[in-house]
Amino acid sequence: MKIRAITALWAVLLAVGAVIFMSPSVARADAQRAHEQFLAGNQAYEAGEFQMAVDAYRRALDEGLVNSRLYYNYGNALYRLNRLGPAILYYERALKLTPHDDDIRHNLRFANARIVDKPSEPASNALTRFLWKVHAGYSLNQGLWASLALFSLIFLFAGLRTYLPNWKALWTMALVACLLAIVSFVPSLTYRIYVTEAARHAVVLEPTLNLYSGPGRNYELLSKIHEGTKVEVTSAKDDWALIKLSNGLGGYVTLDALGRI
Amino acid sequence: MWIGNRRPRMRVSRFGFAFLAILFTVHLASADFTADATISTNHVGTGEPFQLSVQVGVTNEDTDLPWPIVENLEPFTVAKGSTTAQSSETTIINGRITRRNRFITTFTYTLTAAQPGNFHIGPIRYRYANSERNLGSTTVQVVKREPGIRLIPSLNKSSVFVGEQLVYTLRIIPGPGVQKISRPEIQKLIGDKFWFQHLDDKIDSKIVKIGGEDTRVFDVRIVLFPLLAGAVDLPGIPVEYEQATRTRRRTGSVFDFFEDDFFGGAAQSLSATSHGLKLKVEPLPLPSPDGFSGATGNYSLSAQVDKSSLPSGDAFTLTVTIKGDGQPKSITQPQLPDLGDFELYDPEVTEKTQVQGSTLITTKTFKYVLVPRRSGSRKIDPLQFHYFDPKKGRYASASSETIPIEVTPGKDLAEPAGVVLSQREITELGSDIRHIKSAGAPLAMENGFLHKRWGFWLLFVFPPLGFFALLWQGRRRARLDSDIGLRRRLGAGSESRKRLQLARKALEGEDAREFHRLLSSALQGYLSDKLVTEFKGMTSGQERDRLMAAGVSENTRLLYDKLRQQCDFAQFAGARFDKQTLQKTYAEAETVLKSLDKEIRV
Numbered sequence: 001m002k003i004r005a006i007t008a009l010w011a012v013l014l015a016v017g018a019v020i021f022m023s024p025s026v027a028r029a030d031a032q033r034a035h036e037q038f039l040a041g042n043q044a045y046e047a048g049e050f051q052m053a054v055d056a057y058r059r060a061l062d063e064g065l066v067n068s069r070l071y072y073n074y075g076n077a078l079y080r081l082n083r084l085g086p087a088i089l090y091y092e093r094a095l096k097l098t099p100h101d102d103d104i105r106h107n108l109r110f111a112n113a114r115i116v117d118k119p120s121e122p123a124s125n126a127l128t129r130f131l132w133k134v135h136a137g138y139s140l141n142q143g144l145w146a147s148l149a150l151f152s153l154i155f156l157f158a159g160l161r162t163y164l165p166n167w168k169a170l171w172t173m174a175l176v177a178c179l180l181a182i183v184s185f186v187p188s189l190t191y192r193i194y195v196t197e198a199a200r201h202a203v204v205l206e207p208t209l210n211l212y213s214g215p216g217r218n219y220e221l222l223s224k225i226h227e228g229t230k231v232e233v234t235s236a237k238d239d240w241a242l243i244k245l246s247n248g249l250g251g252y253v254t255l256d257a258l259g260r261i
Numbered sequence: 262m263w264i265g266n267r268r269p270r271m272r273v274s275r276f277g278f279a280f281l282a283i284l285f286t287v288h289l290a291s292a293d294f295t296a297d298a299t300i301s302t303n304h305v306g307t308g309e310p311f312q313l314s315v316q317v318g319v320t321n322e323d324t325d326l327p328w329p330i331v332e333n334l335e336p337f338t339v340a341k342g343s344t345t346a347q348s349s350e351t352t353i354i355n356g357r358i359t360r361r362n363r364f365i366t367t368f369t370y371t372l373t374a375a376q377p378g379n380f381h382i383g384p385i386r387y388r389y390a391n392s393e394r395n396l397g398s399t400t401v402q403v404v405k406r407e408p409g410i411r412l413i414p415s416l417n418k419s420s421v422f423v424g425e426q427l428v429y430t431l432r433i434i435p436g437p438g439v440q441k442i443s444r445p446e447i448q449k450l451i452g453d454k455f456w457f458q459h460l461d462d463k464i465d466s467k468i469v470k471i472g473g474e475d476t477r478v479f480d481v482r483i484v485l486f487p488l489l490a491g492a493v494d495l496p497g498i499p500v501e502y503e504q505a506t507r508t509r510r511r512t513g514s515v516f517d518f519f520e521d522d523f524f525g526g527a528a529q530s531l532s533a534t535s536h537g538l539k540l541k542v543e544p545l546p547l548p549s550p551d552g553f554s555g556a557t558g559n560y561s562l563s564a565q566v567d568k569s570s571l572p573s574g575d576a577f578t579l580t581v582t583i584k585g586d587g588q589p590k591s592i593t594q595p596q597l598p599d600l601g602d603f604e605l606y607d608p609e610v611t612e613k614t615q616v617q618g619s620t621l622i623t624t625k626t627f628k629y630v631l632v633p634r635r636s637g638s639r640k641i642d643p644l645q646f647h648y649f650d651p652k653k654g655r656y657a658s659a660s661s662e663t664i665p666i667e668v669t670p671g672k673d674l675a676e677p678a679g680v681v682l683s684q685r686e687i688t689e690l691g692s693d694i695r696h697i698k699s700a701g702a703p704l705a706m707e708n709g710f711l712h713k714r715w716g717f718w719l720l721f722v723f724p725p726l727g728f729f730a731l732l733w734q735g736r737r738r739a740r741l742d743s744d745i746g747l748r749r750r751l752g753a754g755s756e757s758r759k760r761l762q763l764a765r766k767a768l769e770g771e772d773a774r775e776f777h778r779l780l781s782s783a784l785q786g787y788l789s790d791k792l793v794t795e796f797k798g799m800t801s802g803q804e805r806d807r808l809m810a811a812g813v814s815e816n817t818r819l820l821y822d823k824l825r826q827q828c829d830f831a832q833f834a835g836a837r838f839d840k841q842t843l844q845k846t847y848a849e850a851e852t853v854l855k856s857l858d859k860e861i862r863v
Contacts (some may be wrong), residue, residue, distance in 0.1 A: 035703050045697050060704075066597030067704045073697040097707045109692045117554075125611070144711040155724035192307045193712055207723055213490045213544065220490050220544050222423065223555070235455065248456040248590040249424065249555040 028127045035064035038070055044072065050080040068097040072096040072104050079111055084225035087111055092230070096196070096261060097149040099136045113226035117245070135188045140196060143189045150182040200233040202243070202258035211251035215240035233258065272383050294319045296387045298329075298396040304475060306406030307377055308437035310340075310664040313370040315396065317387060322347075322364050325446030329368055329396070331384045336403075337372040337380070344369075357409070374403040404474055408436045410502050412535035416495075417619065425651045426586050428619050431481040431535060433499055434471070437503040440528055445481060445498045451493040454493055456486040456588050460616050474665050484621040486557075486588040490544035492784040497534040504529045541690035545649050552596045556648035558587030562595065564644050564661035572669045573636045581608075583646050589614055589623040597629075598642035633668040640665050684729065725788035746793040757783045757854055761847075768847055773831055773838045780850050784821065787854055791861055801825065812862040820853050 041056030050207060057074040075090035090207040091108040098104065138146070142258040157175040161168050207227045213220040225231070236255055243258075295318040301311045315329040328343075345366045351358065374380065383398020384534055413432040421427050433442060444464070451457065460482035468475050487493065506527040545557065561584050568577040583592050589612060597605070608627040615622050633639060641664040650657045711717040741748045760783035768777040785796040788804075801822060808818050827846060829859060830836045838846070 031704065031706075038704055042697060042699065065704055065706065067707050069698045069701075070704055076694060076697050077373050079694055102700070103695045141709075141711050144717065147715075151721060152724040152727075155728035159728040159735075163735040177515045183718060196712075209399050221547060222490060222544050223547075223549065245555070246490070247555050247592065247593060248486065248488060 008220040018224070028070060030063045031065065034060040034065040034070075038073070041073060041077065045080075046047070048234045052076050053077040054081060066097070068094040068101065068104070072101075072107070075107065075111075079107070084111055084115060085203055085205040085207075086116070086259065088228045088235070089205065089261065092201070092203060092261040098139055100138060105136075111228065116181045116226035135191070140189075140192050143185070145194060147182065147185060147189055150178050150185065154182065184261055200231050201261045202241075203228045203233055203261060204231065204253075205259045206257040209253050211249075211253055213242075213251060215242075215252045219252065223249070225253075230261075231258070233260070269600065275322070285396060286400045292390050294387075294392075296329075296394050296396055298385050300382075300399055300401070303401045305374065305401065306404055306437055307374055308406060308408070310373045311401070313372060313382065313385075315370075316365060316386065317368070317389070318363055318365045320361065320363060322362075325645060327388060327506060329380065329594070331370065333380070333382055333386060333398075334370070334372065336376065336378070337374050340371040340475070343367060344368055347754060353610040353611060355648050371750040372401075374401070377403050377405040378568065379403075381483075406437045408438050408504060409531065410435050410439055410442065410500065410533050411771040412498070412500060412533055414495075414498065414538055416538055416540060419539075420543065420648065421487060422543045422557050423488070423545050424486055424555055424588050424591060424649070426558055426588070426621060427485050427487075427540075429483045429485050429495070429538075431483070431500070433479040433481065433500060434476060435479070439502055440505050441481065443501040445500050447483065447498055451485070451495065454488060456488060456590070458484050458589075458614070458621060460484055460619065460621060465770070479577055482619065485574050486541045487540070487542040493540045493542055494821050495538040495540055497537045499532050499534045501532045504531050546655070549649075550647045550658070553647040553649070553656065554591055554593040556585065556591040556593075556646070557651055558585045558648065558649045559650060559652070560585030560587065560592075560646060560659045562644060562646045562661050563657035564636045564664060566640070566641070566664055566666065569665065570667040570669065576630050576632045577666075579631055579664075581627045581629070581639065581644055581661070582624060583627075584622065584624045585648065585659075586620050586622055587648065589621075589625075592625040592646075594627060595646045597644060600631065600641065602634040603641075604634060606630040606632075633666065636668045636670040638665065639668055663701070736746070749790040749793055754788050754858060756790055757787035760786055761850065761854070764850070765847065768840070768843050771843075773843060775834075776843055776847075777828040777831035781825065781832070781845065784824060784828075784850060784853065787857065798828045811860075813860045817856040818852060819858060820849060821857070824850055 026045060035055045037060035041053045041060065044050070044052035044056055054074070054077045057070060061071055061074065071090045071094035075087045075094060078087035078090065088108065088111050091104055091111060094104045095101070095108060152174060157171045157178060161171040161175070164171070175198065204225055204227055209225050209227075210217075210221055211223045211225055213222055225245065229245070231245055231253075234242045234244055234250065236242070239255050240252050241255045241258060242252055297316045298314070301314050306310050313331070315331075317329075319326070324345075326343075328341075343366055345364060348363050348365065349360055351360050353359075360429075366520045372382075380401050380403060381398060382401060384395075385396040385398060387394050387396060411434040413434070415430050415432070416427055417430070418425075418427045431445060435442065447457065464479050464481055466477050466479050469478055470476070471478075506529055536681060562581065564579060565585075566577055566579050568575075571577055581595055583595065585592065592612075594608065594610075606629065608629045610628075611626045613624045613626075615624070643660045643663055645658045645660050647656060647658045658854070741751070760779055764776050764779035764783060767779055788794075788808075789796045792807065793808060796807075799807070804825070805818055805822065808821065813821075824846065831838065
């Protein structure tokens with residue numbers, strides 16, 4: 001009986017593991033081809049052949065590969081060709097995957113410093129900068145694993161308080177520490193999931209983009225925004241998107257001039 | 262009456278008008294008593310309670326003071342009650358201490374008028390110890406009030422430019438019996454069309470003249486900044502409130518009035534919606550100047566440094582402050598002039614908003630750290646901030662003064678400092694982006710976010726399961742520790758299997774005597790543990806009776822008996838058995854143990 005129960009338990013665990021780890025990834029052969037193109041792109045970049053590098057990275061992307069290193073290098077090659085909008089778009093995409101990567105953050109800041117419509121600087125102090133640094137210091141998956149680990153430890157320590165009562169004070173302290181940790185951590189993680197799922201940001205890809213008061217060129221021209229500007233897409237219909245800028249201003253723009261992050 | 266969660270601390274303030282207007286006071290002092298009469302207000306609405314109080318002070322405690330005589334109370338519903346307080350007064354005259362107690366009784370009439378009109382109350386008299394005092398009279402004006410709330414929305418401008426500040430005021434006029442008004446939620450109604458902010462953290466009531474009458478109102482003021490041009494229909498704003506239902510008991514005692522909720526505790530949640538408003542939003546003219554960030558309003562800019570003279574290589578701070586009444590987020594980093602040999606670091610930005618009258622003012626401060634590289638007379642040219650002035654209808658710019666800086670010889674900087682890049686390095690010196698990432702490990706898919714996979718969330722089931730398993734195991738262990746019989750019963754099977762394993766070894770060694778001894782031990786040991794009865798030393802008959810009592814079938818009993826006899830025969834009579842017979846006996850022992858396990862009822 002016991003052996004059968006243990007076998008069943010293992011089967012369940014293996015099934016869960018398979019579901020978790022079998023990602024909808026590209027096939028092994030496609031991944032291999034993408035990696036080869038990535039290497040070719042790196043070689044071309046090192047040789048100063050930036051257009052060739054862009055083409056090679058593009059082919060790697062066409063294999064369906066989603067990877068922050070690929071996005072970052074592609075962004076660099078685009079930047080070298082002075083294509084600021086697409087470069088910023090791919091830096092943003094890379095940063096979404098690995099928000100703690102210092103190189104990506106640096107190059108994104110650098111590229112943003114060169115665009116016409118500079119984003120308004122958020123008000124900040126030492127505390128908010130520290131909290132933001134902690135928040136940006138882990139990837140979403142790392143955060144999810146950490147939350148599972150904390151959740152497991154909470155139940156483990158709660159169980160040990162009953163199972164090994166001689167160490168009750170120790171288990172209680174550990175339990176409280178884990179509870180505090182998870183309570184502090186969950187808001188950051190929830191916001192990260194929200195940003196991944198709900199927030200719809202895009203980057204302007206064209207040198208100049210007209211901002212209209214309605215979804216059409218016959219509406220009033222409100223303003224112009226420029227390549228590389230990051231905008232929030234409030235809604236999109238047909239070929240037009242209602243966007244909001246970081247300074248709160250908004251209007252309609254043509255959808256094909258935006259690259260969704 | 263309060264808005265949101267602000268609840269008055271003193272219950273008396275539930276009676277509508279907070280101020281206590283002393284209309285008339287008659288203070289009569291005599292050797293025996295003093296008497297005062299006060300009224301909370303002489304201007305009320307129908308259904309609004311107000312209070313008439315008569316305070317009587319006597320020197321001796323008298324628990325049976327008579328009530329005042331108040332005439333002309335017929336138009337009012339009256340609730341009344343009294344309280345008594347004691348105070349003492351100590352005087353020292355020529356070293357002689359005199360202590361005098363005073364008992365003050367307050368007679369309170371809570372009056373409510375159902376009909377409007379001017380009502381005369383009084384004369385009010387007080388009679389005590391064969392003495393009567395006239396405390397005066399007064400007139401109360403009662404105006405008609407309807408229950409529920411009235412909403413009057415207004416805008417301070419009917420036409421504005423995109424991004425220009427305007428104030429939306431929603432005036433709430435509560436009627437009688439309105440207990441609680443919730444702060445209106447406007448996010449969903451206008452959130453897409455405007456950037457907005459409430460002007461007041463707390464909303465207090467105020468008295469204004471409406472139709473010639475003093476009326477208590479609440480003004481909810483919201484600052485709006487239109488985001489899009491065109492004709493805008495501002496929708497009506499719904500406001501939720503609680504209306505008390507009139508079910509108050511009328512026992513005539515003022516204490517019942519305070520104990521219950523205002524009108525007896527029952528309240529109905531209701532909602533009223535204001536009417537909509539129209540607004541015209543003009544677009545900003547084109548072309549806009551370079552560097553214009555969408556700021557619409559009136560702005561000022563100032564710049565100052567903390568040191569006007571310093572050695573090269575030392576840092577100083579340039580503080581740029583932009584202040585204006587436009588949308589707070591539209592104040593972006595100002596365009597910096599050519600800073601020559603100055604190292605410039607990214608600014609520290611702070612933002613503060615404050616309300617001045619009916620205007621929201623934003624002050625944004627940018628603190629830049631600059632380091633002069635070489636000595637000499639330097640200057641910081643005027644900084645500029647472009648905005649659209651809606652009053653003048655054209656673009657304007659706010660500028661600072663030129664700031665001279667005297668740099669004395671110090672440690673000259675040969676190279677740009679640090680990894681923190683300044684704007685100047687980026688735009689002029691051609692500082693570069695960081696290099697590409699080398700190949701390293703093969704590229705892997707990174708979009709497999711775990712939160713999208715149900716299998717990951719399934720893992721969260723296991724910790725609680727493990728917790729309950731630990732809980733169950735802990736309780737089981739505690740039970741076994743306290744019940745030896747149970748522990749023997751539960752461990753009977755594993756113990757017999759161990760003994761059978763030993764017998765198996767003896768079988769393989771073809772030691773028939775030892776094999777039978779161990780087999781007998783396994784069988785008897787199992788039964789001893791399972792039935793918590795010692796089988797060793799029992800006769801065959803006793804064993805049979807015990808097995809029968811435990812519910813063991815006849816077939817199993819016979820097989821057990823046969824095996825036991827064979828074991829005794831082999832051990833004590835020295836009978837010999839070949840290996841095949843021993844294997845068969847072993848198999849039979851296994852069968853018997855399985856059958857016993859199934860059949861024995863404990």
